[in-house]
């Protein structure tokens with residue numbers, strides 16, 4: 001790095017002093033926190049994105065300002081690689097280091113060392129970073145911070161896509177985008193509620209996270225909607241869950257990510273059966289949060305089910321090991337991955353089939369799905385389109401789909417503690433290694449319930465410890481979650 005570059009970084013970083021005692025980690029899906037504390041972080045992630053673009057030149061990197069399902073006063077930032085997938089995990093330690101560097105001098109020293117180690121040539125290459133944001137009020141200012149970060153690396157430009165265009169839309173960006181897409185859709189009637197334009201607050205009593213975790217109707221839905229097929233997006237529209245109002249004001253039947261995964265798996269398997277294609281390795285990936293009944297159902301279909309840690313980046317990696325890999329988190333993040341080799345094989349195979357035959361149609365359906373679904377990382381809109389297509393193909397109502405299996409009652413709660421990092425789990429996140437003794441105590445509680453299952457882990461996106469519990473009745477699941485939450489408080493103290 002030459003002197004001009006160093007001077008430029010020192011000058012721009014002076015604009016974004018790091019708040020005292022800020023300690024951030026890249027977490028499950030980028031940095032998140034109270035929006036008022038994040039300008040320095042976003043500026044620094046802008047620099048990182050430029051360096052990533054130069055390292056992989058010629059390439060474009062995506063930088064998204066969002067805190068997804070978090071409350072509206074939070075914000076965050078995540079980075080996409082040129083594939084559209086999440087930033088390579090190999091760069092996360094560098095992201096952590098620069099986000100926490102306590103002065104401009106320390107920041108520049110870290111960047112300098114990294115640029116040398118990674119042999120990134122600054123100056124001669126052209127770097128490009130595309131910026132976007134969700135609808136949070138803090139987004140605009142943070143986007144400017146990102147822009148300054150990106151362009152403080154010589155030869156790099158930021159392209160602002162945040163105003164390119166403007167379903168329970170969570171009062172977020174998904175509602176706005178669906179309005180646009182609606183105009184292009186034939187044969188699918190969509191009514192969008194919670195668009196954010198009627199004064200509703202982002203993610204507040206609306207959206208996929210709320211519906212999936214609380215299992216009650218979001219604002220704007222009620223008795224007049226009983227039985228209708230409804231879908232909720234989250235704040236940045238990368239998750240979806242379906243539901244229908246069952247009876248009464250608030251009660252819903254939830255079709256979560258596990259049920260979407262099951263629908264997709266069944267559909268893909270049906271096509272493979274037509275092809276009698278034993279050589280295609282079809283697998284599904286879930287996390288510990290998957291409902292036990294969904295895992296039993298998928299295994300019952302004869303599918304290979306593997307487990308990954310929480311976070312799309314981990315599920316994606318495992319799904320990519322299959323010819324066709326389907327992954328979903330229970331909360332509605334997910335997609336289907338087709339290996340390039342398998343898609344070429346299908347396209348070649350189709351050439352030898354007679355048009356209109358069952359085999360020809362099955363191949364065509366699989367190829368069409370590989371194009372429709374967002375294989376880079378999954379998103380709520382392409383997920384919705386595929387669910388709608390598959391339901392129509394099956395001739396199913398949302399109720400019929402719901403009957404695929406019956407969820408085991410479950411409950412999730414969050415516990416605020418002074419230091420959530422005091423909880424350390426095993427690799428699968430299902431057992432707590434620390435604080436010492438807590439797992440034995442949790443096991444003691446689990447044993448009291450029929451089909452009881454529970455685990456705790458520190459959230460990677462919020463300052464809480466999450467508790468998940470499952471049991472044969474809702475009362476038992478609630479009571480198990482409650483006792484485990486009490487254990488967390490007594491071992492870690494409450495804040």
Ligand SMILES: CC(=O)N[C@H]1[C@@H](OP(=O)(O)O)O[C@H](CO)[C@@H](O)[C@@H]1O
Nearest residue numbers: 028029311312329331459460461462
């Ligand atoms: C239990 C749960 O829903 N966890 C969510 C949540 O992560 P945590 O690390 O649990 O806070 O946010 C992630 C990003 O949106 C999402 O991938 C993940 O599934």
Ligand SMILES: [Mg+2]
Nearest residue numbers: 068234236238
């Ligand atoms: Mg999201």
